[in-house]
Amino acid sequence: MPNFWQDPIGFIAAWLHSVLTGWGLPTEVVDFLLALLGAGVIALGAMLFVIFLIWYERKLIGRIQDRLGPNRVGPYGIFQPFADMLKIFTKEYITPEGADLVPYNLAPILAVAAVLLIWAVIPFAHNIVGVDLPVGLLFVIAAGGFGELAIMLAGWGSNNKYALLGGFRAVAMLISYEVPMIFTMLVPAMMANSLNLNDIVRAQTVPFLLTAPLAAIIFFITQVAEAARSPFDVVEADSELVAGFMTEYAGLKFGMFYVAEFLHAFTISMLFSVLFLAGWRGPGAEQFPLLGVLYLFIKTFVVYFIVILLRGSLPRFRIDQTLDLSWKVLTPLSLVAVFLNALVLKALVEAGLGGDSLGAQLLRAVILLAANVGVIWLSGQLMGQATLRERPVVSGPRPLAVSRPVVEQQE
Amino acid sequence: MLDQWLFVGLFAIIALLLPGVAIYLAGVLGPKKPNEAKRTIYECGIETVGETKLQFRAQYYVYALVFLIFDVEAVFLFPWAVAYGQLGLYAVLEGLLFALILAGGLVYAWKKGALEWK
Numbered sequence: 259m260p261n262f263w264q265d266p267i268g269f270i271a272a273w274l275h276s277v278l279t280g281w282g283l284p285t286e287v288v289d290f291l292l293a294l295l296g297a298g299v300i301a302l303g304a305m306l307f308v309i310f311l312i313w314y315e316r317k318l319i320g321r322i323q324d325r326l327g328p329n330r331v332g333p334y335g336i337f338q339p340f341a342d343m344l345k346i347f348t349k350e351y352i353t354p355e356g357a358d359l360v361p362y363n364l365a366p367i368l369a370v371a372a373v374l375l376i377w378a379v380i381p382f383a384h385n386i387v388g389v390d391l392p393v394g395l396l397f398v399i400a401a402g403g404f405g406e407l408a409i410m411l412a413g414w415g416s417n418n419k420y421a422l423l424g425g426f427r428a429v430a431m432l433i434s435y436e437v438p439m440i441f442t443m444l445v446p447a448m449m450a451n452s453l454n455l456n457d458i459v460r461a462q463t464v465p466f467l468l469t470a471p472l473a474a475i476i477f478f479i480t481q482v483a484e485a486a487r488s489p490f491d492v493v494e495a496d497s498e499l500v501a502g503f504m505t506e507y508a509g510l511k512f513g514m515f516y517v518a519e520f521l522h523a524f525t526i527s528m529l530f531s532v533l534f535l536a537g538w539r540g541p542g543a544e545q546f547p548l549l550g551v552l553y554l555f556i557k558t559f560v561v562y563f564i565v566i567l568l569r570g571s572l573p574r575f576r577i578d579q580t581l582d583l584s585w586k587v588l589t590p591l592s593l594v595a596v597f598l599n600a601l602v603l604k605a606l607v608e609a610g611l612g613g614d615s616l617g618a619q620l621l622r623a624v625i626l627l628a629a630n631v632g633v634i635w636l637s638g639q640l641m642g643q644a645t646l647r648e649r650p651v652v653s654g655p656r657p658l659a660v661s662r663p664v665v666e667q668q669e
Numbered sequence: 670m671l672d673q674w675l676f677v678g679l680f681a682i683i684a685l686l687l688p689g690v691a692i693y694l695a696g697v698l699g700p701k702k703p704n705e706a707k708r709t710i711y712e713c714g715i716e717t718v719g720e721t722k723l724q725f726r727a728q729y730y731v732y733a734l735v736f737l738i739f740d741v742e743a744v745f746l747f748p749w750a751v752a753y754g755q756l757g758l759y760a761v762l763e764g765l766l767f768a769l770i771l772a773g774g775l776v777y778a779w780k781k782g783a784l785e786w787k
Contacts, residue, residue: 289672297680305687350699354710367688374684378677389676396747397677418712419723426725433736440743444750451754453747506711510695514688578786581732585775585784589739593772596746597765600753604761 265547268385271296297378300388304377304521305370309339311520315566322570349509354417357506362415365408366507366514372404373522380528381456383538383550394455395447398529399440402484405522406432409486409493409503412515416506424502427577428493432484434584439480441592445473445599446533459537463616464623467534472630473595474534476588481526482565483580485519489572492580527561528554535561591637595630602629731783735775742771 262269271292278288313328313336320327328335353362378401379394381387391397406428413425447453449469450461467474483490494502504515531537535557538550575583606612606622613619710717749756749764756764778784 290675293672293676293679297676297683301680301683301687347695348698348700349695350701351696352703352707355708356710363692366692367685370688371681371684374687375681378680378684388680389673391673391677417722418710419717420712422723426729430729430732434732437736437739437743440740441746444743444746447747448750448753451751453751500712509699510692513695514692517688581786582784585732585735586779589775590772593768596750597768600761600764604756604758608758 300377301374308517308521311524312339318566319570346513352508354506356417358415361411365412366511369408369518370514373518373525375401376525383547386547393453395453412503418506420499421503421505424493424499434581435480435483438476438588438592442473442477444596445470462536463619465536469623469626470599472634476592485522485526488569489575492577523565528558530561531557735778
């Protein structure tokens, strides 16, 4: 039995298990009940955490834009999201005429569920994890796919041209960014020799951000794109597509897309921390799991801060620029990142530097870092030489079904 | 093993129920006063012109096809990545060869103009 002061959550789990079996329940039923409790706590916790995230992001965006942000309801406006929540709960649902009801109603639910599912496998500490799945990394990719499906369903079901265009863009953009995302996910899997997220965290004596910075940067960019956040928010581009796929939604159905967006932004930060910033690792995290949770959240908030900073400072890419960035820069570079690390690491092991001692690990990290920085510098030079392609100006009337507006070029 | 997937199943059900129940509750709490003007499609604030179910451009298909190729490639590379520690230099180079063949495919699609947003 774990000590309460060292590991309160493990203690409570073990205590509940012993109490329930003490009541004469069979072990299978006890396991089922505990799994249900754990899943409920993680999912509900994530949903409630969004309330805080919304306040945090609005406040930060406010400061970035030289405003105060929410500051009326409660100290520092911290109760603003509660007021918004109360309001949105009592709003009327307005369903547009001709909407395809099944995809229309399913989309907001799927959007939230897709993000929540990722939380099932995130290791908050070495023993605080929803489920220690051996194929956790593949599970994360699979769960992420549902989010794209939700956007497509919303776009199709809304009976609205702009929503549909948002859905089309989602298809093109999200799947394009999934390719470099999956390739860069190979790097942590390769260096940890496992798809289990806990094993990946354990393998990071030196965080993978330092041993594979190229893969880390590409992964970060693709994750921001997967969350469809600025500067990649072409899916809901408000100056082009009204609000994209969520134009026709009202009340809490719109609110659920809002929740999904904020939670997704935080979840990708968490995923980045787990895969590249050594997750819960830190001094004393093995003895005191709650300390590991604290480390993970500190790292996550640093990454989340950068995500918000990007949203507050970068203009939106055009859809063709977005796709070009993915296919012509990130996809080839991610392949380079994978095989750069694979070959350099293998060469070092062949040269007799494959030991598990701290010195050997640090030496390998330094050499890998140098190789990565060299490639990043080289690709920067190559990209600097490429010139921006001018868009051909198309004149004359165009059919309605074209997803880009007619742009008159001004001399 | 089965326990783990039981948890994933339970989690999936809860993840679907939480937003579902919230949306249902909000539907019960909220007012229900639909009228003709409200039910029209909002679109961009102006009345809708023409058909809303647009035909989509063939370009989306091309991206989807290229995506499919690389997605399948990634599935093949994951076992390679997991076994990386036990692999010799030869097997690692073979993985590189496999990726290079597909990178050739990317170059071909690029030169063909499949990656241009027309």
